[in-house]
Amino acid sequence: MTYLFPKSFPRYQGQKNSTMTAALLACTVTVLSGCASTLPDQDSAQHTDNTPLMSGLTAVTSPTTTNEWYQNGQQQADRRQQQAANTGMAKNVVLVIGDGMGITSLTSGRIYSGQQLGMDGEEYHLSFESLPYSALIKTYNTDLQTPDSAGTMTALMTGTKTRAGVIAINADAERSNCASSHGTELHTLFNDARQAGKATGVVTTTRLTHATPAVTYAHSPERNWEADSLLPADAIANGCQDIAAQLISSDLDIALGGGLGMFVPEADGGVRADGRHLANEWQQQAGHHYVSTRQQLLEADLSDGEWLGLFAESHLPYVEERDENVPSLTDMTKAAVKRLSNNPQGFSLVIEAGRIDHAHHAGNGYRALKETEELHQTVDWLINNLDLSNTLLLVTADHSHTLTLAGYPTRGNPINGVVKTNNEHGQPLSEPSRLEDGQTYTSMNYRNGPGAVSVPRPDITEQEALSKDYLQQALVPLESETHGGEDVAVYAVGPFAHLLGGTMEQHWIYHLMRYAMTGEAPEN
Template identity: 40%
Template sequence: MARRRTPWATVWIILATAAVAPSQHHKPEDRHHWWNLGQNELVAALNVRDNWNVAKNVVFFLGDGLGITANTAARIFKGQKLGRNGEEGYLAWERFPNAALLKTYNVDKQVPDSAATATAFLCGVKGNFYTLGVDQSVTKGNCSASKNPAFRVTSILHWAQEAGKDTGIVTNTRITHATPAAAYAHTAHRDWECDSALGEEGAGCKDIADQLVTDLPGKNIKVILGGGRQALGASRGASLNSTCFRKDGRNLTREWLNDKLSRGHSARYVTTLGEMEKVRAHDTDYLLGLFDDSHMPYEVDRLVGSSGSPSLRDMTIKALRLLKKSEKGFFLLVEGGRIDHALHDNIPHRAMEEIVAMDAAVAAALREVDLEETLLVVSADHSHVMTINGYPDRGNDILGITGELSKVDGLPYTTLMFTNGPGYNYTVDRYQVRRHDPRLVNTKHIDYRSQAAVPTPAMEETHGGEDVALWAIGPMAHLFHRTHEQNYVAHAMAYSACIGPSQNRCGRPSHATFTKRPSPTRKLPVHSPRTAALSTAAGSGTAVQLPGALPKFPTLSPVLQQLLNDNEQKIVTSLGLESVKSFSATEDVRQLLGRNVLLPHGG
């Protein structure tokens, strides 16, 4: 039987994980290790080529609160869960070929909230604190201003629908929460998730859940997976203070289903992992999955099994398999939203588990998509005030104690701490303030609250104001290359896919190279003299026949770069993803392929 050719995305995953997999011993690396590592990284960087393809698909992963400090801690945590030191490893997105920094401030705030930041990276316009899908003309709570069409802004999800693409949202928060809501809603207050939350201030405005089900673009989103049944009037459990109750008596999940069926579509509403797994992509047009009354459980609390709720990875895979049916492509937003909640409560262990769960979702997405036609972006909306401090030894448990004693109070301290939050724990002895001794508790416990300097109530640790990182791979990923304003993200993604503001002005320059032959031609509008060389005739909208048989998208391993064309299938099938340790060393490739191979730099 003929063997199916391995998708390029799968090969890239193997390269990304194999070439950088840390060794499982704890002895210090010698100078040759660092020299070879540096040389290999240099050669890989010199081999990078920009991918100018038009992105048929765009997948945007958003780690809510995934600041650089949290990202670093999670990288170490991930490695230590595997029995390694941790520092030398990587999260899946950290091996993407392009990275940038984003400035996260709001129009009116130096340190942002998730609603205004989501408006920036999804709609391309910065707005005010706590507002969604509106520009700077609308301030927090100004209902009348938010109803003015001139002050509303549309999202990349909306632009994708206008271009005929399918769209989806996946989150483990409420589907009406700040990040997902920015994709479809326009409101002066992010908390107006259901009608009872509007109060006098929001009287006359439409709540977020209502907008999702009855307005564009919400009603045309093909896949919606997350929490938040209560805001849609479909509660299945006891009342919770953190949720939003509908007082109008409407069940918006029933309205959603009736709307799809009345338009002749096949649609499913599911509430458990088992129900979601039974949904077949080929005969389902629309899927709504709400797996909790409020936010979905933390990953460590999630009930595993058919009656439980899906993981972020499960939902991502299901969404991609439904959306990949679209001939014109798709846009998918995936939010790891509970990272933020754990950090707000000064509980780093839960936050680390959430980041690792998002890491698994990104890795799964890479296996599902073709990176030659899919732009995949990973970023954060804002940071938190957690810090990695002290001088812990290499490989010290990231959730543990540094080993240093304070020269003031003689007590040790944990590696992860917060500048504010509910983790404060102080007593006063006469006129001296004393903090608790972390040696007396289990700092690795899933609910241990790290110490904080400034006290706040539970769940009220604040965001941080520093820049956040962004990683990208796929068509036009090189547009992310320096420190950008956060609203730039929407513009770059739209240009990659030639949608929204770039629908008629996304021509590629004459030096552009393409790795995927269009079928049969791809329309690329020409909008400047620089791009005229691409066209077969002058004028906007000229049909451009992109060259075929060009080198595939560059890998991270120079050794594999030389051998990939002849040995791609052999590499993939010989060892498999889990057993591969390194393709960056000559000897490893010799052993695998049985032939003499030299690194390009002669090493």
């Protein structure tokens, strides 16, 4: 089997030449025996130098179709050809956030998850990476080149870019200035959902009052005002309310995560100075229910009512540090979908794997990989249990981190291990690679953070590198590793997901969700 490829694509002019260009493009993927029939008559279609068209083509033998990589590529091409745009209305919208899950987190996360299954890892796919539509998303805030979670989540949930550190208010307000924030509150996706008669919910592995989940129900000029004791006197005097108190008075149908300390008074081990026990206040409202352990959540009758679950004083523990009382991200997601699916009009749900971000800030690649793996497993459940014909499912990150992968490790090298490379013949070496200083190094490293080391660098053993507490080496010493400023990925399936493509502004994601859910263009 042979294919025709033009040696060059000369320039043409006029309508006839547009036809010729299209024919040449079609010819590059047409079998030789049928290619000539797709071309315009040579008498009426010549190169600008009067050379006959067919003399500009050369025959190339096709690759063998028994090669597994070739077959895999063909299968992917076939699946893409069968892909059809879904222009129906979205009964449900599910937005999944891997907080801090940048491109390098995706690459290292997929390799790690694959290696846990006995694979080399590089060929593996995280569940959401197989969704049919994707794009790159720009993440900057209006005042920061490298953003924070409050501003980026506000963009995703409101369709409006804003400052770093503010919760669902626009950039006209100053951060931490309560008086300036009045009248700057932004309409959110959950407002749209409730106006359409849909249920709403949020699930997170962080405190429910933390920046990303807070944007779904609160408005504040300061992300750190999670409890009343954290508000300055002038903010209280000017009528600003803490984030936990706003959750208690919200219209959420279900909210599951951590952060109990923000809801209870100091006398009960919390941080509230006003003496209010907001968890009790929630339960005292008609139809409201409260759970605090995994078992209570699994046994709950989620057929109706409003549900609050607080499973830790602060953030939920990292995956491998949870006991039987703490639900997984998948546990909470299943419960939320069960409750929200009882609404005949559908629902809007936000799910956050928030501790990916925290592990990166700590310079701890292993825990970031484990949290990413949990998100992968949760989305796999969503893909297999939601009706994706009427559910718009999007998976993205709010921002990136400074994690890097480098060093030419051999195929299948443990992603968080010491680098072993190949010899000059492409065969893997048994001994770790060493840099000019004579020391070993790892694939995963950070641009900055607590893992920074001075010269001379220490030698790293494989056992040390694979430890769950190992901090990857960093270039610039900082107490906490920073966010990264590069684009992040978004993956999607469902109604109007086909509108994703190219490199897009982050706040546009809201407009896609709103249009898919309501069929209406956003208000000015």
